[in-house]
Amino acid sequence: MILTTGATGRIGAEAVRLLVGKGLPARALIRDATRVPQDGSWGGVEIAVGDFDQPDTLDAAMTGVGTLLVISPSVPAQEIAVIDSAVRQDVKHVIKITNHKATEDSPVDRRRDHARIEAHLKANGLTYTLLAPxxxxxxxxxxxxxxxxxxxxxxxxxxxxxxxxxSRDVSAAAAAVAAAPAGHEGRTYLLxxxxxxxxxxxxxxxxxxxxxxxxxxxxxxxxxxxxxxxxxxxxxxxxxxxxxxxxxxxxxxxxLSDDVASLTGHSPxxxxxxxxxxxxxxx
Ligand SMILES: NC(=O)c1ccc[n+]([C@@H]2O[C@H](COP(=O)([O-])OP(=O)(O)OC[C@H]3O[C@@H](n4cnc5c(N)ncnc54)[C@H](OP(=O)(O)O)[C@@H]3O)[C@@H](O)[C@H]2O)c1
Structure with a gap:
């Protein structure tokens, strides 16, 4: 099972659609069940209603999940709660949307936030892939x-x-890694x-x-x-x-990077x- 968070967002909604198109078991974490696309593009997707600020809803969504695609507004406490839930539920592979210039001493707050989340992901020993658009x-x-x-x-x-x-190409890269995570462990791709x-x-x-x-x-x-x-x-x-x-x-x-083409097989x-x-x- 592949769980996507931030599934109503720009990258997440398309990633879920692509996973469905590949015939893969997909689950979407959303806050509001009425936000499921009505065009049929999420046919067969399991919906988990949950909130980053409510860890019990994250644990329920994470049950039986092998691969997690974590997309969020990158508030450290929220993404760290998602990662902690993945650890509790024994998720095998975490794919995280991050920032290429994420460093702990970056002058930009959102980059420091991503660096903090990445450090937490690594410190918990989870197998991960980072995607930096x-x-x-x-x-x-x-x-x-x-x-x-x-x-x-x-x-x-x-x-x-x-x-x-x-962002459709970010989604495509994320779906490609989620579909076949082997070989992408510990890698960072620049999109x-x-x-x-x-x-x-x-x-x-x-x-x-x-x-x-x-x-x-x-x-x-x-x-x-x-x-x-x-x-x-x-x-x-x-x-x-x-x-x-x-x-x-x-x-x-x-x-610039060629990583989208090498992950998805098509030019961005x-x-x-x-x-x-x-x-x-x-x-
Ligand atoms: N914008 C850029 O140019 C750029 C470049 C590089 C990296 N990034 C990274 O891309 C990521 C954002 O991806 P995106 O653009 O696809 O996001 P987005 O369109 O802003 O969507 C954010 C998603 O997070 C969900 N969410 C927000 N708060 C939540 C909560 N408390 N519980 C559960 N879900 C919640 C939203 O749900 P609702 O629909 O319910 O609000 C939505 O699905 C960030 O990490 C950002 O740093 C962005």
């Missing part, structure tokens, strides 16, 4: 309302290049799209797909943080986001494919 293309949905209203978006990543990846892009490239692809000029409005990380706070984001989240965009401007995410989707597939979300 570059920036997700699906993050662009966050600026879709601004694009619709103003024909542009604000960003503080300068001309920094990044190996942006479609990227096929090319390095900038936010100017994003604006150009949106312009092409929408048939209307979409402007990349460059701001400083400080201006960006203020804008995100005014838009309603909590101050620590806005500060952390702006910090990451500032690092991207300096080349922090300018890395390009930015153009993502924009074409999701053009309706931006118009």
């Amino acid at each position: 570059n920036l997700l293309m699906q993050n662009l949905f966050l600026v879709a309302p601004m694009i619709k209203q103003t024909h542009g978006f604000v960003m503080s990543a300068g001309d920094g290049r990044f190996g942006m990846i479609d 990227t799209g096929p090319e390095l892009v900038t936010y100017a490239d994003v604006a150009a692809e949106l312009t092409r797909a929408l048939g209307q000029e979409i402007e990349y409005r460059r701001v400083t990380p400080d201006q960006h943080r203020e804008g995100m706070i005014q838009a309603g984001l909590p101050e620590p989240v806005a500060a952390s986001n702006a910090q990451v965009f500032g690092l991207i401007a300096e080349g922090d995410a300018a890395w 989707r390009s930015l153009r494919t993502f924009v074409t597939d999701h053009v309706a979300a931006f118009q």
